[in-house]
Every structure is written in structure tokens, then in C-alpha cells.
Amino acid sequence: MNDRVNKNRIGVVIASGGTGGHLFPAVAVAQEFRNRLGAKISFVTTARAMALEILQRYQFPWQIIDAGALKGQGLWRRLATLAGLPGSILQAQRVLRQESPDLVLGMGGYSTGPVGVAAWRLGIPLAIHEQNAILGFTNKLLARLADRIFLSFPDADGQVDSDRTIWTGMPLRPEFIHPQPMERPASPQTLLIMGGSQGAHQINLQMLAALEFLREWRQQLNIIHLTGLADVDLVKNGYAQADFPATVMAFTPDVAAYMAQAHLVVCRAGASTLAELTALGRAAILVPYPYAANQHQEKNARWLSEAQAAYLLANQDLTGAGLAALIKELLDNPVKLADMESRCHSLARLEAAATMVAECQRLITSTTPKELD
Numbered sequence: 289m290n291d292r293v294n295k296n297r298i299g300v301v302i303a304s305g306g307t308g309g310h311l312f313p314a315v316a317v318a319q320e321f322r323n324r325l326g327a328k329i330s331f332v333t334t335a336r337a338m339a340l341e342i343l344q345r346y347q348f349p350w351q352i353i354d355a356g357a358l359k360g361q362g363l364w365r366r367l368a369t370l371a372g373l374p375g376s377i378l379q380a381q382r383v384l385r386q387e388s389p390d391l392v393l394g395m396g397g398y399s400t401g402p403v404g405v406a407a408w409r410l411g412i413p414l415a416i417h418e419q420n421a422i423l424g425f426t427n428k429l430l431a432r433l434a435d436r437i438f439l440s441f442p443d444a445d446g447q448v449d450s451d452r453t454i455w456t457g458m459p460l461r462p463e464f465i466h467p468q469p470m471e472r473p474a475s476p477q478t479l480l481i482m483g484g485s486q487g488a489h490q491i492n493l494q495m496l497a498a499l500e501f502l503r504e505w506r507q508q509l510n511i512i513h514l515t516g517l518a519d520v521d522l523v524k525n526g527y528a529q530a531d532f533p534a535t536v537m538a539f540t541p542d543v544a545a546y547m548a549q550a551h552l553v554v555c556r557a558g559a560s561t562l563a564e565l566t567a568l569g570r571a572a573i574l575v576p577y578p579y580a581a582n583q584h585q586e587k588n589a590r591w592l593s594e595a596q597a598a599y600l601l602a603n604q605d606l607t608g609a610g611l612a613a614l615i616k617e618l619l620d621n622p623v624k625l626a627d628m629e630s631r632c633h634s635l636a637r638l639e640a641a642a643t644m645v646a647e648c649q650r651l652i653t654s655t656t657p658k659e660l661d
Contacts, residue, residue, distance in 0.1 A: 305397015314331070415438065422581075436648070440559050544568070
């Protein structure tokens with residue numbers, strides 16, 4: 289029998305970016321590894337305050353490496369990142385030698401590239417997860433090295449010529465898979481505005497502009513607005529000046545509870561957000577981030593909109609008046625909302641984390657371990 293399964297605990301290093309969009313799915317898989325296999329988990333990430341806060345909350349140890357972006361940056365930033373890449377890979381190799389894991393799992397973000405290359409160089413089994421409907425730059429490169437390639441969207445399969453791909457969906461935390469039961473009163477209707485863990489400035493501005501067109505709905509709406517840190521004071525002041533009641537927060541790790549209350553969600557089209565919407569079956573107005581690499585958020589959003597599970601509103605078409613009209617149109621049509629919710633929930637893949645862990649376990653047990661010199 290493989291020596292890897294004879295040790296007391298399986299060891300897994302998870303490389304993840306420092307935003308909630310990367311870390312929360314990574315945490316979901318880490319929890320599944322820990323709960324199902326009793327695995328020893330360690331994260332490798334970048335030095336973002338949000339990353340450290342999330343990992344502290346879920347009690348996972350981490351190490352930090354230096355890593356930066358190549359895509360979507362100016363020439364000098366790209367050159368600086370390229371110049372620092374060998375050092376980042378060496379940092380990652382030192383971490384992996386120290387941890388001596390049975391598996392490395394790359395969940396996207398800046399740290400995934402160096403850690404994935406380091407795992408390949410050291411002969412450690414490597415699995416990667418692609419969040420979006422279009423493979424990112426780093427995962428296109430790592431797909432050549434990885435032993436398993438997990439996909440959130442079925443359409444992404446054709447972008448990788450490999451029999452190592454598995455459509456798992458997006459890993460979700462337990463609170464989205466098994467939400468606390470709660471009643472949603474018919475009135476007031478809850479409208480959740482959110483832009484991902486870092487917020488969305490244009491959505492924030494246009495929602496404030498929409499308030500004058502929602503004046504007659506003032507008593508019918510329970511607005512919850514997650515702004516991101518940069519805009520929280522601006523948005524709080526905007527609601528106060530409009531004399532419009534709202535719950536305004538920069539960010540909350542308890543998104544599941546607020547999303548479960550919502551009758552309608554206005555948000556970007558990040559892959560994590562869309563998976564959360566499908567898990568809870570919530571109707572949404574999706575405003576894809578226009579500067580996402582390869583327009584992947586638009587492709588993500590079309591997956592739901594083409595199934596009539598969400599409404600796609602292009603960022604260039606986002607205005608206060610238009611947003612208000614769409615909010616009223618949808619909230620004034622409970623039959624339409626219920627149909628969108630049903631269609632949205634039908635797209636959910638709630639077993640993503642469990643599928644990934646089971647496949648990773650098979651990979652570990654079928655791989656001959658190597659000594660890490």
C-alpha cells in the first residue's frame with residue numbers, strides 16, 4: 289500500500305489569492321479535507337489583511353510568499369513580477385520542503401503560480417481549480433503540469449486538452465450548502481447590494497443614484513448594502529442624505545445569512561458569488577466587472593442569464609434610473625422572481641468540495657511519494 293496513506297495524517301498545502309473570492313472557496317475545500325480525512329492543512333497566500341483575517345477566523349495556519357500579477361498590469365509592473373518570479377518559486381519550494389505535503393492544491397490568485405511550479409519541481413501531486421468560465425493566465429500554464437484540473441463551469445472543459453479535467457463546480461462553505469432555515473416576509477422585501485469582498489464602486493454610486501427613483505418604495509424595501517472598505521463612508525452618507533433606511537457594511541463574512549434573506553441581489557459576476565446565488569437559489573441582477581481578465585465575469589454571468597436564472601446588466605448600461613426601474617420591475621413580479629430562483633437553484637453543484645477532496649484522495653493514494661531533498 290502507498291506509504292502516503294499509512295501516515296497518521298494526510299498533509300495538504302493550499303495556495304490561494306488574498307481576496308474573499310479566492311479564499312472562501314479554498315476554505316470550503318480545506319474544511320472538507322479536515323472534516324472528512326482529518327488532514328493537516330496549511331495555506332500559502334499573499335500579505336493581504338483580509339486573507340489573514342479569514343484564515344484566523346477559520347483557524348487555518350498560513351505562510352506568506354511574495355507574488356504579483358502578470359496580466360492586466362503595466363509594462364514595468366509585469367517586468368518587476370517576472371524578475372521576482374524565480375525568488376517566489378524558491379520561497380514556495382522552501383515552504384513545501386518545510387511542510388512536506390502529500391498534495392498541493394492551487395485555488396487561484398497570485399500565490400498559485402509559484403507554489404504550483406514548486407510542487408511540480410519537487411514531484412508533489414498538484415491539483416488546480418479554475419473558478420471562472422474562461423481559464424486564467426496562470427491556470428493555463430499550470431494545466432500542463434497539474435495532475436488534476438477542477439472546473440467551476442462546464443464550458444471551461446473545452447479550453448484544456450486534457451483527460452485530467454473534472455467539472456466539480458465551485459466549493460462552498462457549509463453555511464451555503466446547509467443554510468439556517470428562515471422566513472422571508474413578503475414585506476418589506478430585502479434588496480442585497482454587494483460587489484464582492486472588495487466592493488464595486490460603480491454599483492455603489494449607481495445604487496445611491498437610484499434612490500430618488502425608488503422614493504415611493506421607501507417603506508417596502510429592506511436594503512442591505514455591502515460596499516467594500518473604500519466606499520463605506522460614502523455610501524452611508526448617501527443613504528443618510530437621501531433619508532433612506534439601509535444597513536450598510538464594508539464587508540461581512542456572514543454573506544450567507546444576508547443572501548438567504550434577500551428577495552433580489554444586485555452584484556458583480558465573480559464565480560464565487562454566482563455559486564453562492566445558485567446554492568441559495570436567489571434572483572439577481574448581475575453587473576459584470578468590465579475590466580476582468582478576458583471578460584470572464586461576462587462569460588460567468590451569461591451562464592445564469594441564458595438559463596433565465598438572472599438578469600445581466602452591462603456595466604456601461606448601469607445608471608441610477610435604469611437600475612431602479614429594473615429593481616421595481618422584478619420585485620413587483622413575484623411569479624417572475626420565483627421562476628428565476630428555481631432556475632438559479634437548479635444550476636447548483638453542492639457537492640463540489642466533497643468531489644474535489646475525494647478525487648484528491650485518489651490522486652494521493654495512486655502516487656508514489658518522493659523524498660523532498
